[in-house]
Amino acid sequence: MSATRTHYDEHLGPVYVWMAGGIEAALARGEGEIRDLGLEAPATDYAVDLGAGFGMHAIPLARRGIPVLAIDACVPLLDELKRASEGLPIKALAGDLLDFRRHLEKTPRAILCMGDTLTHLPSRAEVERLFSEAAEALPEGGQLILSFRDYTRALSGAERFIPVRSDGERILTCFLEYGGERVTVHDLLHERDGAGWKQRVSAYEKLRLDPAWVVEALAARGFSPQRGAGLSGMVRIAARRG
Ligand SMILES: C[S@@+](CC[C@H](N)C(=O)[O-])C[C@H]1O[C@@H](n2cnc3c(N)ncnc32)[C@H](O)[C@@H]1O
Incomplete structure (x- = not known):
């Protein structure tokens, strides 16, 4: 098991919702982000949330009637997601987000990897692999949406x-x-x-990912990335294919 997986399963998972300020407050923040991003049914008719956690973004998407595939490696967090999303069109799957294409039921219009999940990947090569897989999975006009922390400037x-x-x-x-x-x-x-x-x-x-490097890596794979501000000082990039 990787250090990240052990960390979430044993350390952070059991207190994650508390850390996020409680489920309702966190879902309200997720709802605000989804609204800002303009993700609505029926234009978005299937979405994938990679590293979905307890469903901060998957649940607001599903509340709009958008079917969501929510993937996370942390079972305690997926259990929270299942509890909070009863009756909503979410398929919660325990697994590695890098394998998402194996679990797709149809072509997604949006792939989300938010809340600083991207920096959990083991290397930049895996980040690039994710971008390539997303470019192949999305149709023209489909979006890959990322939010992550910029750790390039070292605090002291x-x-x-x-x-x-x-x-x-x-x-x-x-x-x-x-x-x-x-x-x-x-x-x-x-x-x-x-x-x-x-x-x-x-x-x-x-990973200490430079947002400029992320923008370049996305553009090299046929995305048109738009950089903006995410929650709590994160960088948010919405990248449309084509
Ligand atoms: C910082 S949390 C963000 C959760 C959620 N996206 C949010 O905004 O609240 C990162 C999540 O990514 C998951 N994760 C990290 N690496 C993963 C991987 N390779 N495959 C699946 N899940 C992963 C963790 O278990 C954790 O739930």
């Missing part, structure tokens, strides 16, 4: 300690350690344990 000193969320029961802090092509993200989780606190630490690597 105390800036590398990022408070993510805290309440009376839990505190989650990230510590970033910069390497050449990657940044190691250490998640420090403190949870109340009687009168004291229990600390758990787990780490995984993310």
Whole structure:
């Protein structure tokens, strides 16, 4: 099992919805992004959400009547997605997002890979492979939509300690350690344990993807990428084929 997969299954998955501020608040943010992107049925008649998590974008899409294939490697997060999407047209699948074409039921009009999932891929070669697979899977006018963090500028000193969320029961802090092509993200989780606190630490690597490199790699595969601002300081790129 990869470090990322173990990290999500054992460390982040069980507290992810809490970290995102609770399911309703997170779905409201996802709904805002989907509205901004103008994804509506029937023009979008099938969508794929890669690294769907608990369904922050898959659920708002499905609430618009768009059938969604939601793929994620983390089973606890997919269980949350299934609980929150009862009755909606979502197929939730546990697997590697890079294998998405194997699971398509028809040609998708939109492929989403949002919320800093792209940087989880093991290398730039895998990112390029994803772009090539998406270019082959989408029809003319279909869109690949990405949102990810730009880690190219290395933070230094105390800036590398990022408070993510805290309440009376839990505190989650990230510590970033910069390497050449990657940044190691250490998640420090403190949870109340009687009168004291229990600390758990787990780490995984993310790619330091330069948005300009992403735009170029998409253009080289026949996409017309439009760069904009995503949620919480992320870069958002909507790339139309053709
Ligand atoms: C930062 S979360 C983002 C989740 C969701 N897109 C959102 O915006 O809330 C990244 C997700 O990608 C999943 N993931 C990372 N690498 C993956 C892979 N190779 N295949 C499938 N899922 C993956 C993780 O399990 C996690 O749920």
